[in-house]
Amino acid sequence: MSNPLNISHLTGLRISGTDAIVFCQSQLTTDFRQLRPEQWQICAWCDPKGRCLAVILACRDEDHVDLVIPRSQLPLLEKLKLFAIGHKVEFSAPMTVIGDLDPDEASDISRLPDGRGLSLSVQASDEVAADILNWRIADLCLPVPWLNNHCSGQHLPQFLGLEDNGGLSYQKGCFPGQEVIARLHYLGKIKYRLAGFMLKGAGDLAEIDSGRLTIRGHDQGAQILQSVRAGQDLIGLAVCPADLPVPVDIDWPDANRPLSGQMTEPKRLCYYRDNHDN
Numbered sequence: 001m002s003n004p005l006n007i008s009h010l011t012g013l014r015i016s017g018t019d020a021i022v023f024c025q026s027q028l029t030t031d032f033r034q035l036r037p038e039q040w041q042i043c044a045w046c047d048p049k050g051r052c053l054a055v056i057l058a059c060r061d062e063d064h065v066d067l068v069i070p071r072s073q074l075p076l077l078e079k080l081k082l083f084a085i086g087h088k089v090e091f092s093a094p095m096t097v098i099g100d101l102d103p104d105e106a107s108d109i110s111r112l113p114d115g116r117g118l119s120l121s122v123q124a125s126d127e128v129a130a131d132i133l134n135w136r137i138a139d140l141c142l143p144v145p146w147l148n149n150h151c152s153g154q155h156l157p158q159f160l161g162l163e164d165n166g167g168l169s170y171q172k173g174c175f176p177g178q179e180v181i182a183r184l185h186y187l188g189k190i191k192y193r194l195a196g197f198m199l200k201g202a203g204d205l206a207e208i209d210s211g212r213l214t215i216r217g218h219d220q221g222a223q224i225l226q227s228v229r230a231g232q233d234l235i236g237l238a239v240c241p242a243d244l245p246v247p248v249d250i251d252w253p254d255a256n257r258p259l260s261g262q263m264t265e266p267k268r269l270c271y272y273r274d275n276h277d278n
Helices: 022-028 071-084 131-139 178-187 266-272
Strands: 004-006 009-017 041-046 052-060 064-070 094-101 117-121 192-199 210-216 222-230 233-241 248-252 259-264
Touching: 004 131, 009 022, 009 071, 009 094, 022 052, 022 064, 022 071, 052 071, 052 248, 064 071, 131 222, 131 233, 131 266, 192 222, 192 248, 192 266, 210 233, 233 259, 233 266, 259 266
Parallel strands: none
Antiparallel strands: 004 094, 009 064, 041 052, 052 064, 094 117, 192 233, 192 259, 210 222, 210 248, 222 233, 248 259
């Protein structure tokens, strides 16, 4: 890789064995039969009610599957092992996540849909603060709707955009929550969707990983999933009403530090990549 980075806020797990792909097919929302070894795919692990417990990046090979998840949600992957009874699989210890913002064209590293390289390692690599921030901003733009312990188990995959990026398959067979998720797809109406947001003038305010944004002129708010501080602004992803037109003005009604900004499409957050010091 041209510029390997230790993505320390993420952690990895390798599931190996003759049933590795079959096991992941039965538990996660994407169709592992359609994945290529050079492809990382966003997907989710859901509870029986169809709510996403965790958003995961997955990559398959002939004899193993690699999974990436926020480090704060590692205990969830430990619970995944409980469903492996009867499958010939082995779970690795937590592994280091290595990323490359701009891999060489000749590199055979597996890639995210936007071209970034990603792999798992048992060894750590360098961590450069500016590059890690650019990595996190790129995740917002893609978008990768990482969950945390505040919003785990609250949203259906469709609310997080997984229906639009190959992370949710209706033909793959059964997985936890599949009936609820399919019923919404075929008979229901999607009431919520994923959007980006920008809050201006945050200064030294810490990143926000929970709470609700007030949407001006709308009687519903938006639930924050994650945020990143980029210069003087806070940017992030939130789940908002599906009928919300963007851009639209929003407020963070915190009593100690109220902020204002806009709800927008995630791709507009790419402006902040390499511009976060402005």
